[in-house]
Amino acid sequence: MTVQTASGGFTQSGAIVTQRTLSLGTINMSGVDSVGLVAVSGLHTWVNYPVSFLLEGLGSFDSLRIEILDPEDGDDALDPAVQPSYIPVGFSTSNDLDGFSFAQDGGLERSAKWAGGAATVVANEKTNVGDILLFSGLSGTDSAVVRFGLRDSAGDRGFLLRFSALDSVSAIANPEPASMVLMGSGLVGLIGVYRRRQRTGTRARPESA
16 A cells, blocks of 8 residues: 555555454645545455554644545446546546545544544535545544445455545535535536436536646
8 A cells, every 4th residue: 555646744654454354654735725535455355444544734624525536447337427637547436436535424434523522524426426424523632543335346456545624614515526516506417417428428527727
């Protein structure tokens, strides 16, 4: 497991991987818009891995968004045809049938806790828009222990986890197409675009601003 890329002061260190658990060690995000991609590989088939890490740098941001990014291969037909501009080349958002998930329905803890407090956790993982966890309300502390699960139903594949630090306003009005706040009318629009692209057999990414 390695840090693929990072921006805005994202660092990750001290990871420990066993046959049944995954510790990401310490992740430091220096402020709002801090973003990092962590490459993960070698998970065993259909094993629900408890994942944990110490999140540091809280104070200048109060929400954390984590998204699974799937390598482009033969299981991408259900992905939105227009992919978010932040997706790196060779990857796409995770759909509901590609086998990657936050151990969906696996019963593993999803939390961000510190002495005297805990975050609110919202998941989007039962649509083809993406697999996303949003931890919000991370205020009043400098660090928190974050826990969630991961599963690769096919096993031994490489994929990415994208971490992004947000403030409370950005968490609600996040313009990223795979955000939970676009599950209403935005999702309807994406489905329409997807169907049109599917008929023409094309996929596209929007230009970066």
